[in-house]
Amino acid sequence: MKVLVTSAWPYVNAVPHLGNLIGSILSADVFARYARLKYGKENVVFVSGSDEHGTPIEIEARKRNIEPKKLTDQAHAYDKKLFIDTWKISFDNYSRTESEVHKEFVRNFLVKLEKYIKVEEDEIPYCEKDKLFLPDRFIKGVCPYCGFEDARGDQCDNCGRLLTPRSLVNAKCALCGNPPVFKVTKHWFFDLSEFGDKIRDWISSSSTMPDNVKSVALSWVKEGLRPRSITRDNMWGIPAPFAGAENKTIYVWFEALLGYLSATVEYFKNLGKEEMWKEFWLYNDTKTYYFIGKDNIPFHAVILPAMLMASNEKYNLPSVIAATEYLLYEGQKFSKSRKIGVWIDEADKLMDVEYWRFILIRLRPEEKDTNFTWREALRIVNTELNDDIGNYANRVLSMVKRYYDGVVPSPKEAIFNDEDKNLITLIKESPKRMGELFELGKIKAGSEEILKLARSGNLYLNNRAPWSLVKTNKEEANNVLYISVNSLRTLAIMLYPIMPTYSSNLYQQLGLSNLESETWDSAGSLKIMPGHKIGEIRSLFKKIEMSPEELMKKLDEIRREVEKERPDLLR
Numbered sequence: 001m002k003v004l005v006t007s008a009w010p011y012v013n014a015v016p017h018l019g020n021l022i023g024s025i026l027s028a029d030v031f032a033r034y035a036r037l038k039y040g041k042e043n044v045v046f047v048s049g050s051d052e053h054g055t056p057i058e059i060e061a062r063k064r065n066i067e068p069k070k071l072t073d074q075a076h077a078y079d080k081k082l083f084i085d086t087w088k089i090s091f092d093n094y095s096r097t098e099s100e101v102h103k104e105f106v107r108n109f110l111v112k113l114e115k116y117i118k119v120e121e122d123e124i125p126y127c128e129k130d131k132l133f134l135p136d137r138f139i140k141g142v143c144p145y146c147g148f149e150d151a152r153g154d155q156c157d158n159c160g161r162l163l164t165p166r167s168l169v170n171a172k173c174a175l176c177g178n179p180p181v182f183k184v185t186k187h188w189f190f191d192l193s194e195f196g197d198k199i200r201d202w203i204s205s206s207s208t209m210p211d212n213v214k215s216v217a218l219s220w221v222k223e224g225l226r227p228r229s230i231t232r233d234n235m236w237g238i239p240a241p242f243a244g245a246e247n248k249t250i251y252v253w254f255e256a257l258l259g260y261l262s263a264t265v266e267y268f269k270n271l272g273k274e275e276m277w278k279e280f281w282l283y284n285d286t287k288t289y290y291f292i293g294k295d296n297i298p299f300h301a302v303i304l305p306a307m308l309m310a311s312n313e314k315y316n317l318p319s320v321i322a323a324t325e326y327l328l329y330e331g332q333k334f335s336k337s338r339k340i341g342v343w344i345d346e347a348d349k350l351m352d353v354e355y356w357r358f359i360l361i362r363l364r365p366e367e368k369d370t371n372f373t374w375r376e377a378l379r380i381v382n383t384e385l386n387d388d389i390g391n392y393a394n395r396v397l398s399m400v401k402r403y404y405d406g407v408v409p410s411p412k413e414a415i416f417n418d419e420d421k422n423l424i425t426l427i428k429e430s431p432k433r434m435g436e437l438f439e440l441g442k443i444k445a446g447s448e449e450i451l452k453l454a455r456s457g458n459l460y461l462n463n464r465a466p467w468s469l470v471k472t473n474k475e476e477a478n479n480v481l482y483i484s485v486n487s488l489r490t491l492a493i494m495l496y497p498i499m500p501t502y503s504s505n506l507y508q509q510l511g512l513s514n515l516e517s518e519t520w521d522s523a524g525s526l527k528i529m530p531g532h533k534i535g536e537i538r539s540l541f542k543k544i545e546m547s548p549e550e551l552m553k554k555l556d557e558i559r560r561e562v563e564k565e566r567p568d569l570l571r
């Protein structure tokens with residue numbers, strides 16, 4: 001079986017914040033790391049990239065009077081480094097929509113949709129001062145649904161509704177602020193109307209698609225799918241491949257979505273295995289996972305599948321679209337302009353990145369919007385990570401060292417009692433349950449299994465008290481430590497997708513090496529044998545001794561420095 005893992009392509013014109021990170025890329029990374037252990041490294045490909053076209057960048061470039069590509073080159077490099085080097089995101093390919101492979105793929109793909117493409121005249125707002133059509137974000141105004149003051153021509157950032165420029169109240173040119181006129185221009189439309197039934201049948205029959213995704217897709221279909229314009233009069237973008245559309249570019253969503261395909265093509269091309277991408281897109285025995293924020297559901301659950309269907313190539317449709325709800329920051333929306341939140345180039349200077357990864361997975365807004373608070377972040381590190389997991393590991397390892405000179409004792413199965421057997425069952429079942437939840441896109445729920453196992457292990461030690469058993473009943477003490485040392489191997493493997501370095505550290509303390517060569521399916525077996533010598537012990541995690549107020553104060557200091565270093569586009 002092949003597994004394709006994708007995460008939404010971040011717009012390159014803003015540094016992602018922690019909500020963006022957990023919504024897409026970090027969740028996808030945790031899943032990809034799990035999938036490699038479960039299905040084998042060679043059967044998993046994880047792609048994403050920078051979404052770098054679109055009006056906001058063209059606006060910025062115009063304001064600064066430089067080429068948009070200059071701005072995106074810098075910003076792409078900045079983001080890519082942050083993801084890969086700082087946040088340990090294990091992309092197989094982090095591409096960009098300016099990649100030549102992508103541009104060529106998009107142009108070839110779109111001409112294949114010919115049957116469903118219509119040319120129509122459309123009235124587009126036009127700024128007479130700037131001599132420019134004003135699609136999407138070139139135009140701003142008040143959202144007709146929620147009254148948000150800063151809505152864009154294509155979508156309201158507040159309520160998430162898709163908009164048309166006509167529907168905006170008090171529309172203004174985003175560059176000069178003057179009201180636009182409406183001018184007639186020709187555009188190329190992708191006619192989605194034929195795909196309503198197909199999308200409904202596909203999504204409602206899926207047993208793996210999460211409910212929030214199903215309900216958005218079905219309500220779209222119910223409202224009726226209409227032709228959507230896929231061309232723009234912008235200069236910055238991929239030139240439209242249609243005859244007569246030489247001066248137009250492709251609307252950013254219709255090409256960025258194809259990045260999932262083109263980045264897979266590019267990955268294998270770079271490996272010199274040009275045909276192999278097809279195994280991930282055209283063969284039946286593949287599962288495809290998309291990790292996105294909820295505002296992106298219509299594009300992934302309706303538009304992308306419709307494009308794939310329309311191409312007539314039998315591409316695999318998404319198996320699981322794991323769409324998160326929103327992460328709030330201390331009760332408020334993240335806001336760049338109001339500096340509410342934490343950004344991914346700041347967070348790593350405040351706290352260990354793997355601690356962050358754990359915090360964010362534990363706060364992943366899986367069922368509902370979730371509030372990030374510093375108090376909760378500290379609780380997660382100090383209680384869950386340090387006490388529940390770290391102390392448990394340390395208790396077990398120290399006892400093996402103290403009572404057995406670091407050598408794992410021999411169990412005697414005939415005298416296993418119920419508590420022994422229960423922990424063995426939990427060792428066996430926890431990774432299995434975690435994997436099943438992960439495969440439904442439930443990453444936070446899956447992570448719960450780690451804590452359940454660690455807490456049960458702690459209780460087991462308390463109840464069985466091996467420190468006194470060693471004096472009164474050595475055989476039972478042997479059993480307890482044999483079983484609990486094995487539970488640590490299980491825990492290390494389960495922790496790996498979230499905390500790759502710390503889990504490897506635990507694995508080494510167990511006297512084992514190369515955690516990445518483990519398999520998920522073996523995580524629940526008791527593979528540490530009697531006579532095995534454990535490694536050197538040290539405490540795994542440290543408590544954070546700062547208060548929320550102190551952390552926030554330090555963040556302010558960090559922010560002042562970081563903002564100076566950001567590339568132009570990201571200031």
Ligand code: MET
Pocket residue numbers: 007008009010011051256257258259296
């Ligand atoms: N750039 C989009 C966003 O951040 C996602 C594109 S996914 C192909 O919402």
